[in-house]
Amino acid sequence: xxxxxxxxxxxxxxxxxxxxxxxxxxxxxxxxxxxxxxxxxxxxxxxxxxxxxxxxxxxxxxxxxxxxxxxxxxxxxxxxxxxxxxxx
Amino acid sequence: xxxxxxxxxxxxxxxxxxxxxxxxxxxxxxxxxxxxxxxxxxxxxxxxxxxxxxxxxxxxxxxxxxxxxxxxxxxxxxxxxxxxxxxxxxxxxxxxxxxxxxxxxxxxxxxxxxxxxxxxxxxxxxxxxxxxxxxxxxxxxxxxxxxxxxxxxxxxxxxxxxxxxxxxxxxxxxxxxxxxxxxxxxxx
Numbered sequence: 001x002x003x004x005x006x007x008x009x010x011x012x013x014x015x016x017x018x019x020x021x022x023x024x025x026x027x028x029x030x031x032x033x034x035x036x037x038x039x040x041x042x043x044x045x046x047x048x049x050x051x052x053x054x055x056x057x058x059x060x061x062x063x064x065x066x067x068x069x070x071x072x073x074x075x076x077x078x079x080x081x082x083x084x085x086x087x088x
Numbered sequence: 089x090x091x092x093x094x095x096x097x098x099x100x101x102x103x104x105x106x107x108x109x110x111x112x113x114x115x116x117x118x119x120x121x122x123x124x125x126x127x128x129x130x131x132x133x134x135x136x137x138x139x140x141x142x143x144x145x146x147x148x149x150x151x152x153x154x155x156x157x158x159x160x161x162x163x164x165x166x167x168x169x170x171x172x173x174x175x176x177x178x179x180x181x182x183x184x185x186x187x188x189x190x191x192x193x194x195x196x197x198x199x200x201x202x203x204x205x206x207x208x209x210x211x212x213x214x215x216x217x218x219x220x221x222x223x224x225x226x227x228x229x230x231x232x233x234x235x236x237x238x239x240x241x242x243x244x245x246x247x248x249x250x251x252x253x254x255x256x257x258x259x260x261x262x263x264x265x266x267x268x269x270x271x272x273x274x275x276x
Contacts, residue, residue, distance in 0.1 A: 004187025006180065013257035037193035041264075044193075046200035047271070048264045052232040054203045055213055057109040064112075064126050071130055072104055075137065 003031050008038050012045055098149055100137040107150075108133060110234075111157050117229050118161040120218050124168070128160045135160070154234065158226075158244045165222070174221045179261035196271040209270075216266035220259055227252055228259035 008031055014020045015028050032038050060068065111132050116125035135156055143152060184190045198209070205213070220228060230241045231252075238252045245252070 004183075005189050006183040006187040009180065009183070009261065013253060013260070037189040040193045040195050041189070043200065044196050044268065044271075045260060045264055047196050047198050047203070048260055048267055049232060050200040050203045051198055051205065051209070051213055051267070052217075052228075052263070053235065054205050055210060055233060057113045060109055060112055060129075061122070064129075065108075067126075068108065068130060068133065069104065072100060072133065072137065075134060076100060079138075 003027050005031075005035065005038050005041075008032065008035075009041065012042065015042075016046070016049075098140055098143065100140065103133060103136055103140070107136075107153055111153065114154075114157055114229060114234065115161045115164075117214070117217055117233065118158075118222075118226060119165060124164055128157070128164050132157050132160050151240070154230075154236065154240075155244060158230070162226075174219055176219060176221060176262055177265065179258070179265050182265070194268070194272040196268070197273055198271045212267065212270045216263055219266055220262055224255050224259035224262060227255040228263065231256050232260075 008015075008028060011020065011024070011028060015025070018025075020028065032042055059065070108129060112125055112129040115128040115132070116122060119125055119128065132153075136153060143149070182190050217225060217228065226245060227241055230236045230244060231238070236244075238249055238256070241256075242249050242252045247255075
């Protein structure tokens with residue numbers, strides 16, 4: 001069964017996640033093996049995902065970090081004051 | 089012998105040190121705005137440390153934190169509704185009538201198996217994420233920067249699984265097209 005490059009693109013998520021029936025998987029593999037644009041497209045689809053996975057969470061901007069720490073310390077001081085204040 | 093309870097004990101200091109950057113960057117990318125992300129981060133961290141005593145670990149701490157962060161960012165976005173609009177080319181329009189690629193597809197200098205990002209490359213990816221329409225960006229961020237399973241994303245965004253999968257796929261295709269001009273190999 002023939003499959004077009006557009007259909008390959010539409011099915012890529014199922015293909016990379018292994019969610020296709022075996023016959024469909026084989027049809028896709030055969031197309032990708034014989035079609036250079038689709039092979040490159042698949043490679044760059046993977047690279048897109050991997051590049052985003054590699055994006056780090058940098059440290060907080062220093063000014064914001066200092067401000068946030070101050071807010072947290074105020075909250076801690078306030079809540080420990082409430083906890084240790086005598087009843088009545 | 090170490091007390092396992094002490095090892096997993098979550099303190100305000102630990103939340104701040106280990107999780108604040110994650111909250112901030114998820115909010116920043118969802119909202120496309122540093123100042124808004126600072127507001128959301130402060131709100132989320134205070135919400136979380138206030139409730140730390142009641143957190144019994146029914147779900148894992150990161151799962152709980154994701155829920156609080158996503159809810160806070162979505163609520164913030166609703167408050168400022170109308171500030172963002174993105175027009176983006178549909179990647180499935182890049183095919184001719186017979187279903188072939190309409191233009192050349194080039195390899196990239198960035199290979200999936202050996203990715204270490206330089207500073208400029210990180211910025212290119214951040215800029216591309218920022219251009220995604222919100223409905224695709226949210227799913228993409230949760231799937232690819234937080235690496236959450238589709239079922240968790242469905243629950244967090246209150247959409248069904250097929251919608252998560254369809255939006256994620258469309259977002260990946262858009263990202264691929266946005267990144268391509270920056271990473272394509274030149275044979276000149």
